[in-house]
Amino acid sequence: MDVLQKIFEFAEQRPDDRAMVHELMPVTYRDLHRKITAMRHKLAACDLPPGGVAVLWIHSVMTSWAVNLALRSLGLTTVSIRTPDEFAGFDSLDVVAIVTSSDDGWPAIDPALAPGAARIVVRAADLALGEDDGVLEPPPDGRPGDHILLTSGTTGNYKMMVVDSRAHAAEVQIGIKQYLERQGDGATELRGCVNILNLGLWTAVGYNYPLGVWTAGASVIIHQGPEEYRSFLIPGITHAMVTPAFLVGMLAGAPPDFPRNDDLVLMVTGGPLSVNLANLVRARLTNRILITLGSTESGGWATTPVATDEDLRWHRLHANRTVEVVDEDGRPLPPGRLGEVRVLLDSSFTGYLNDPDATASFVRGRWFYPGDLGVLDGKGRIALHGRVTDVLNIMGSKIATAPYEAALQEALGLEGVCLMSEQGVDREEQLHVVLETAEPIDQARLQEAAQAHLGGFPAALFHFVDRFPRNAMGKVERFKLKQRLVERQYDAQAQA
Numbered sequence: 001m002d003v004l005q006k007i008f009e010f011a012e013q014r015p016d017d018r019a020m021v022h023e024l025m026p027v028t029y030r031d032l033h034r035k036i037t038a039m040r041h042k043l044a045a046c047d048l049p050p051g052g053v054a055v056l057w058i059h060s061v062m063t064s065w066a067v068n069l070a071l072r073s074l075g076l077t078t079v080s081i082r083t084p085d086e087f088a089g090f091d092s093l094d095v096v097a098i099v100t101s102s103d104d105g106w107p108a109i110d111p112a113l114a115p116g117a118a119r120i121v122v123r124a125a126d127l128a129l130g131e132d133d134g135v136l137e138p139p140p141d142g143r144p145g146d147h148i149l150l151t152s153g154t155t156g157n158y159k160m161m162v163v164d165s166r167a168h169a170a171e172v173q174i175g176i177k178q179y180l181e182r183q184g185d186g187a188t189e190l191r192g193c194v195n196i197l198n199l200g201l202w203t204a205v206g207y208n209y210p211l212g213v214w215t216a217g218a219s220v221i222i223h224q225g226p227e228e229y230r231s232f233l234i235p236g237i238t239h240a241m242v243t244p245a246f247l248v249g250m251l252a253g254a255p256p257d258f259p260r261n262d263d264l265v266l267m268v269t270g271g272p273l274s275v276n277l278a279n280l281v282r283a284r285l286t287n288r289i290l291i292t293l294g295s296t297e298s299g300g301w302a303t304t305p306v307a308t309d310e311d312l313r314w315h316r317l318h319a320n321r322t323v324e325v326v327d328e329d330g331r332p333l334p335p336g337r338l339g340e341v342r343v344l345l346d347s348s349f350t351g352y353l354n355d356p357d358a359t360a361s362f363v364r365g366r367w368f369y370p371g372d373l374g375v376l377d378g379k380g381r382i383a384l385h386g387r388v389t390d391v392l393n394i395m396g397s398k399i400a401t402a403p404y405e406a407a408l409q410e411a412l413g414l415e416g417v418c419l420m421s422e423q424g425v426d427r428e429e430q431l432h433v434v435l436e437t438a439e440p441i442d443q444a445r446l447q448e449a450a451q452a453h454l455g456g457f458p459a460a461l462f463h464f465v466d467r468f469p470r471n472a473m474g475k476v477e478r479f480k481l482k483q484r485l486v487e488r489q490y491d492a493q494a495q496a
Contacts, residue, residue, distance in 0.1 A: 003211045004073055004139040007033050010217050011136055018219040020210075021193060021234055022062040030136070032066075035127045037137045039070035042126050043099075046118055050075030050145070052096030055114075056201070057081050058122065059101060061222045064201050065210065066127055067099055072145040079148035079160070080201040086150070087113055089158060092354040148353065150202040151296040160353035161296055163207070195221040195231055195240035204296040205241055205269065229254035232285070238263065243270035244277060251284055262287050269294070272384070272423050275309050291315060293384075298343040298368045302382065313423065314381040321346065325376050328479060330364070335378035338486045340388050340479060342367045373482055385486055386421045388479050392431075407453040408433065412441060416468045418476055420485070431460045434481060436468045 010017065011033035020027040027035075048054065054076045058064045068078050076096070081087055087098075095114040101122050147163045194213050199206030210220045221240075223231035228250040232240065242250075247268070264286040273281075273291060281289060293315050294300035301323050302315040317323050322344035324332045333339040345366050351359035362369050373385040386392075392399045401419040408417045416436025421429060431454065435441065441464075450460050469480040 002139075002144050003214050004036070004069055004144060006215050006217070007036070007069075008136065008138050010214075014217070017217070018193070018236075019214060020062060020065075020219060021221045021231075022060075023223065023225055024230060024234070027062065033136060034129050035062075035066040036069045036073070038127050038129045039066045039122070040073055040140075041129075042122075043067075043070055043097075043120070044074060046097065046120060048074065048076060048097050048118065051077070051094075053077045053079060053090070053093045053148070054097040054099055055079055055081060055087060055090065055095055055117075057084065057087075057098065057100045059224075061198060061200055061206070061224060063101055063122060063127065067122055068147070068201055071097075071099075072147065073139050074145070075142065076145045077148060077162075078145065078201075079150070081150075082200065082202060086158065089160075090114075147201070147207060149204055149207060149296055151204070159355055159358050161349060162353050164348045193219045193221050193234060193237045193239075195223070195234075195237055195242075197228065197231070197240075197242065197246060198222060198224040199241070209241060227253060229258060232261070232264070233259075237261070239265045239267060241267045241269060244268065244273050245271070247273075247277060247281065251280055254284070258284060260285060264288060265290060267292055272429055273306075273312055274423075274429065275312060278306060278309070278312060293382075295343075295368070295370045297349050297362070298345060298370065299347055301343050314377060314383050317380050317382060319380075323382060325374050325382070333376075335376045338373055338375050338385060338483050340369060341372040341374040341382070341384070342369045344368075373479070373486075375486075384423075386482060388482070392419060392421045404453060408435075408449055411449045411453060412445070416465075416476065418468065418478065418481060420478070420482055431457045432463060432485065433460050434463045434465055434468075434485065436466075437464055438466050440464050 007019070007029060010019070010029040015030035016028050018026045019029040019032040048071075054071045056064055056067055056071075056078060058067060058080070064080055068080070071078050079090070079093075091113070095117045097118045097120055098114065099120045099122060149161045149163060150158045151161055194209060196206060196209050199209075201207045213220050219236075221231050221234055221237065228246070231237075232250075265288045266281060266286050267290045269292045273289070278289060289306040291302075291304040291306060291312065292300055293302035300318070301321040302317050304311050304314075304316045306312060324342050324344075325337065325339040326332050326342055327339050330342075342364075345363075345368050349363075349368070351363050362371070371387050371389040373388050374382045375385065376382050392401055405417045405419055409415070412435065414435055414437055416434075418434040418436075420432045420434065422432050423429060433450075433454075441462075446462050454460050463485060465481070465484070469477040469484075
């Protein structure tokens with residue numbers, strides 16, 4: 001059943017239950033349904049052709065949801081953007097409308113792009129039905145439109161992934177059920193409030209989690225304002241989806257008397273959680289920490305309740321998902337061997353929209369290759385060892401390495417520089433800089449170069465390699481280089 005129908009049913013059966021807390025203010029299921037209905041009336045009057053694409057550039061996540069669900073109920077496909085620059089990548093789409101809000105400085109989007117598309121401004125008054133309109137209007141019959149997510153995890157460049165409305169509703173409901181089972185506390189229904197912070201509809205978490213929550217009849221917390229910690233004080237909060245980088249800022253801004261809440265399940269995604277940060281969370285927020293691994297394309301495939309520091313490194317694979325570590329020829333490797341991670345797809349995802357090259361690179365048969373390097377332990381767990389691509393994941397932020405490598409090459413006068421990320425023994429994210437040189441470089445010179453060109457990264461560790469492994473085109477084979485460094489690390493540990 002589509003989420004539009006579920007919201008309508010809850011608006012009839014439990015009208016005063018919270019569907020959302022936006023900017024610390026509650027929005028009931030009846031309120032949410034009426035906002036969607038009001039937007040549908042406004043947008044239906046624009047006579048947009050079903051099947052076309054509507055681009056949303058709206059700051060308010062609550063308004064984005066009302067517009068998104070209204071457009072989808074009219075049979076349009078939707079996509080949300082954060083900046084006007086992202087619109088330039090949609091030249092292959094049949095864009096029939098660009099929707100923004102009055103406080104977004106409309107129209108910053110280049111008028112030469114999609115010149116035939118309707119320009120629609122949504123204002124606060126458009127979200128309200130008349131006071132005398134007390135009858136709840138059911139969603140229209142027919143198949144709702146799809147949604148396009150933007151994903152950059154594998155390459156650092158945005159790619160488009162279509163979320164099929166026919167398959168997605170069932171996948172969301174299955175995902176909620178499986179998540180509750182993995183949580184391990186016997187819960188069979190999702191209740192209370194799930195805090196997704198200010199994640200927008202262009203992300204998998206920002207789009208999928210609210211749909212799952214509303215399908216279950218629970219509520220979503222969305223906080224886009226300052227003092228992020230205040231969203232954790234909302235009565236009834238039971239879960240929060242966070243990145244390590246968010247946790248650092250949130251806890252730094254929280255007052256010393258910020259109350260702990262051991263009823264809160266903290267779901268950490270997007271990057272590794274260090275020992276120090278995990279200890280800070282336990283001391284100030286909650287003891288219930290879950291590490292989740294997955295991607296927009298594959299969904300989740302590992303969930304680890306954190307009981308010991310080892311759980312920050314070794315992640316528990318879902319019993320119903322198939323995850324392998326393979327060599328360069330796609331052959332599964334035994335436990336203890338570093339290789340590329342691949343996940344057997346069990347969703348409706350088959351490839352990126354209008355991007356056959358990216359699809360061919362990261363989707364091979366029914367396997368998805370997220371770009372991670374990993375090691376299996378033979379006990380249903382996996383440890384990640386950074387990225388095989390030239391994109392780093394530093395505390396959940398995807399960073400292209402090329403500009404930094406070029407700057408270091410010039411500063412040190414080298415032909416080869418390769419940046420990689422890796423968790424250290426304390427689980428802190430570390431930046432490893434591999435230099436192609438037969439002669440070691442003086443530490444003072446290295447530190448000078450690091451300060452000049454790597455100031456925004458954690459402390460860098462330098463390694464010297466006589467010659468980088470390269471392919472026939474001269475490109476550095478990062479997989480082989482990373483494999484060599486990891487083998488050095490394990491050899492050193494064995495000899496210690």
